[in-house]
Amino acid sequence: MSAVGPVQQTSPTFVGMPKFPYAARSALGNTQQRRNLAHATGVIRAKRAKVVAEVPRWEELRQAGADAKDEVLGHLADYLVQAEEALTRGGAVVHWARDAAEANRIVVDLVKAVGTGEVVKVKSMATQEIELNEALEAEGIHAWETDLAELIVQLGHDRPSHILVPAIHRNRSEIREIFRREMGLVGRPAPDDLTDEPRRLAEAARLHLREKFLRAKVAISGANFLVAETGTLVVVESEGNGRMCLTLPETLISVVGIEKVLPTWQDLGTFLQLLPRSSTGERMNPYTSMWSGVHAGDGPQNVHVVLIDNGRTHVLADPVGREALRCIRCSACLNTCPVYERAGGHAYGSVYPGPIGSILNPQLRGTASEVDRSLPFASTLCGACFEACPMRIDIPKLLVHLRAKVVDAKGRNTAEGRAMAAGAWLFADARRLEKAQKGSVLAGKVLGNRQPPPLPGAMGMWLGARDIPDLPAQTFRQWWNARGSGSTGGQS
Amino acid sequence: MTATPTSAPGLAPAAAADPAYRGRPGAGTTVALFAACYNDTVWPGTPISTVKVLERLGVRVVFPRKQTCCGQIFTNTGYAAEAIPLVRGFVDTFAAFDYVVAPSGSCVGAVREQHHQLAERSGDAGLVREVAAVVPHVYDISEFLVDVLKVTDVGAYFPHRVTYHPTCHSLRVAQVGDRPQQLLRAVRGITVVELPNATECCGFGGTFSVKNPDMSISMASDKARHVRETGAEVLVAGDNMCLMNIGGVLKRQRAGVRIMHLAEILASTEEDPA
Numbered sequence: 001m002s003a004v005g006p007v008q009q010t011s012p013t014f015v016g017m018p019k020f021p022y023a024a025r026s027a028l029g030n031t032q033q034r035r036n037l038a039h040a041t042g043v044i045r046a047k048r049a050k051v052v053a054e055v056p057r058w059e060e061l062r063q064a065g066a067d068a069k070d071e072v073l074g075h076l077a078d079y080l081v082q083a084e085e086a087l088t089r090g091g092a093v094v095h096w097a098r099d100a101a102e103a104n105r106i107v108v109d110l111v112k113a114v115g116t117g118e119v120v121k122v123k124s125m126a127t128q129e130i131e132l133n134e135a136l137e138a139e140g141i142h143a144w145e146t147d148l149a150e151l152i153v154q155l156g157h158d159r160p161s162h163i164l165v166p167a168i169h170r171n172r173s174e175i176r177e178i179f180r181r182e183m184g185l186v187g188r189p190a191p192d193d194l195t196d197e198p199r200r201l202a203e204a205a206r207l208h209l210r211e212k213f214l215r216a217k218v219a220i221s222g223a224n225f226l227v228a229e230t231g232t233l234v235v236v237e238s239e240g241n242g243r244m245c246l247t248l249p250e251t252l253i254s255v256v257g258i259e260k261v262l263p264t265w266q267d268l269g270t271f272l273q274l275l276p277r278s279s280t281g282e283r284m285n286p287y288t289s290m291w292s293g294v295h296a297g298d299g300p301q302n303v304h305v306v307l308i309d310n311g312r313t314h315v316l317a318d319p320v321g322r323e324a325l326r327c328i329r330c331s332a333c334l335n336t337c338p339v340y341e342r343a344g345g346h347a348y349g350s351v352y353p354g355p356i357g358s359i360l361n362p363q364l365r366g367t368a369s370e371v372d373r374s375l376p377f378a379s380t381l382c383g384a385c386f387e388a389c390p391m392r393i394d395i396p397k398l399l400v401h402l403r404a405k406v407v408d409a410k411g412r413n414t415a416e417g418r419a420m421a422a423g424a425w426l427f428a429d430a431r432r433l434e435k436a437q438k439g440s441v442l443a444g445k446v447l448g449n450r451q452p453p454p455l456p457g458a459m460g461m462w463l464g465a466r467d468i469p470d471l472p473a474q475t476f477r478q479w480w481n482a483r484g485s486g487s488t489g490g491q492s
Numbered sequence: 493m494t495a496t497p498t499s500a501p502g503l504a505p506a507a508a509a510d511p512a513y514r515g516r517p518g519a520g521t522t523v524a525l526f527a528a529c530y531n532d533t534v535w536p537g538t539p540i541s542t543v544k545v546l547e548r549l550g551v552r553v554v555f556p557r558k559q560t561c562c563g564q565i566f567t568n569t570g571y572a573a574e575a576i577p578l579v580r581g582f583v584d585t586f587a588a589f590d591y592v593v594a595p596s597g598s599c600v601g602a603v604r605e606q607h608h609q610l611a612e613r614s615g616d617a618g619l620v621r622e623v624a625a626v627v628p629h630v631y632d633i634s635e636f637l638v639d640v641l642k643v644t645d646v647g648a649y650f651p652h653r654v655t656y657h658p659t660c661h662s663l664r665v666a667q668v669g670d671r672p673q674q675l676l677r678a679v680r681g682i683t684v685v686e687l688p689n690a691t692e693c694c695g696f697g698g699t700f701s702v703k704n705p706d707m708s709i710s711m712a713s714d715k716a717r718h719v720r721e722t723g724a725e726v727l728v729a730g731d732n733m734c735l736m737n738i739g740g741v742l743k744r745q746r747a748g749v750r751i752m753h754l755a756e757i758l759a760s761t762e763e764d765p766a
Contacts, residue, residue: 021703
């Protein structure tokens with residue numbers, strides 16, 4: 001099927017990223033990051049497993065979540081119009097953006113109209129995706145991240161490596177160094193006697209951010225959900241910084257992916273059970289903020305919602321691949337993935353790393369780049385992600401689906417394509433297989449219990465780390481034929 | 493060639509003539525063995541052991557010779573078009589049997605999960621129907637023993653310390669559950685020790701291990717380390733490709749741990765030890 005709607009442009013940060021295996025090789029050598037990630041994902045995995053096991057009808061809840069999302073994706077245009085009408089009735093102004101450039105232009109113009117040189121930000125994947133901070137900075141507007149982990153990433157001139165815990169690759173002594181070095185350059189400095197105790201680090205961040213909250217005229221957020229029925233935007237968070245942003249400034253701009261819509265208020269109940277348990281491993285997140293437009297004298301008086309496509313309708317056009325749009329960004333798939341745990345998020349070349357990134361990025365951005373072509377193959381298809389996904393996204397199935405798309409686009413006139421064609425020919429007729437097996441038996445007799453000589457290329461790497469099994473002197477077929485019952489296989 | 497019930501192809505004549513054979517759990521049951529292409533070629537001991545266990549339980553085993561491969565390696569590498577003829581081959585080979593048994597959770601999982609997707613992709617409605625008809629008859633050896641024959645004690649004897657790695661595809665795709673452990677615990681003389689982080693992937697992943705060699709080695713090394721932590725002398729699993737990966741590391745390390753397929757342990761007896 002040809003692309004419907006725009007394909008997302010790879011943002012400047014990730015243009016020219018090497019393919020996953022090369023990026024992963026470097027990441028595997030980063031011993032500090034390996035240790036930090038193994039510890040952090042292990043802790044979250046255990047917490048999630050505990051609180052999910054508490055819910056007697058978890059599987060029904062997952063199915064209800066998946067069904068609600070499929071209902072939205074099946075009638076997306078209708079629900080978006082319904083959401084727009086409800087938001088407008090409530091006093092919000094709705095903007096539509098086809099891509100990142102349009103969304104960034106809309107937000108920059110809104111901030112400029114207020115006449116301020118800074119904004120405070122609630123943690124938001126959509127604004128990371130469109131690189132809004134960079135667009136604002138280019139216009140001389142400072143965007144202050146207020147989520148603790150996003151603050152660490154921003155102060156460290158770093159990139160997020162996880163959807164939920166973007167500084168997961170940092171440990172507390174690294175964070176202390178970043179705070180001491182950087183905080184003073186952009187506001188209230190960290191205290192001279194700052195230690196790496198979590199309590200002291202949080203206190204330093206709190207004091208640093210407080211003056212920004214009190215000063216800001218504009219806040220920018222994303223949204224976890226947009227209820228079409230009521231025009232309600234929902235943000236769930238742990239720290240309360242989001243609540244500060246959503247209530248203190250006069251102007252609130254929310255950048256929301258068009259797939260964030262839920263049909264009804266009732267559906268929200270399902271998602272508020274699924275999301276915290278799957279993401280932070282909590283029964284309920286500490287802060288849940290909901291707003292439906294403007295309320296006179298209470299909270300922001302200018303409420304804007306920027307609905308972005310940025311490749312989503314391209315994903316929607318694929319009836320198999322669209323399942324990826326159910327994603328609620330909980331990160332359960334990252335935390336459970338053995339590949340993510342070792343590679344970290346940066347190797348995926350996107351703000352969406354891990355298993356979900358491996359199915360979202362090649363669909364949102366297409367497979368024109370090295371990294372996007374390699375992502376569907378960055379998985380053993382072990383299935384741990386599917387098991388953990390609260391939206392029942394069959395990630396392994398989608399990975400296989402995307403692998404076929406990559407191969408079809410690349411063509412079969414490659415070494416791999418020719419090897420696969422030869423294999424398919426061999427397996428098309430058991431008599432060919434039997435002839436080929438004579439070769440393997442001969443090789444077994446020649447090699448005995450010796451290992452093969454060093455080989456170049458990919459097989460060489462395989463053998464560089466592992467011995468191969470001794471080849472048998474007889475195949476199963478030969479054994480079966482030699483059994484001497486006079487029969488060679490019943491119905492053949 | 494058409495088999496008749498009296499000719500009992502695949503059964504050693506002595507076993508077929510054994511009157512005790514009639515009272516066994518598998519008496520009157522015929523199984524078509526799906527050996528799996530790599531077992532057939534590299535690990536014949538696994539399908540041979542499967543035959544031995546099934547025959548010991550009174551099952552009549554046939555081996556349809558035109559079988560080759562379930563197609564998973566093609567499908568998972570992105571070569572769906574190449575896999576579709578193998579799906580046709582599979583249904584042609586096995587459509588006539590009530591029970592198709594394979595010593596591989598991964599191949600059984602591929603048949604269950606991927607064959608209908610591939611059939612739909614082919615646009616051949618007949619193939620879709622045939623796949624739907626065959627798939628419910630396909631079992632991993634652990635499922636066939638526990639669910640169909642309703643046995644966990646298969647009369648095996650294996651006086652060794654073993655640890656079991658639940659392979660990802662047997663656990664999450666074929667979903668064999670704890671059937672392999674039930675079978676292992678019923679083996680006489682055996683000591684089964686828990687494998688730390690058992691459900692984590694070993695890093696094989698078919699062509700993943702070639703396309704992402706560094707990541708694959710990292711995962712295989714960790715799995716091998718956990719195996720060594722158990723002090724087991726044997727690592728057992730239901731998929732030989734995963735065992736080749738982990739076993740390849742253990743063998744390189746001269747770790748003193750050998751790999752065995754579940755079927756090989758179940759086939760082991762005092763008279764015919766593995």
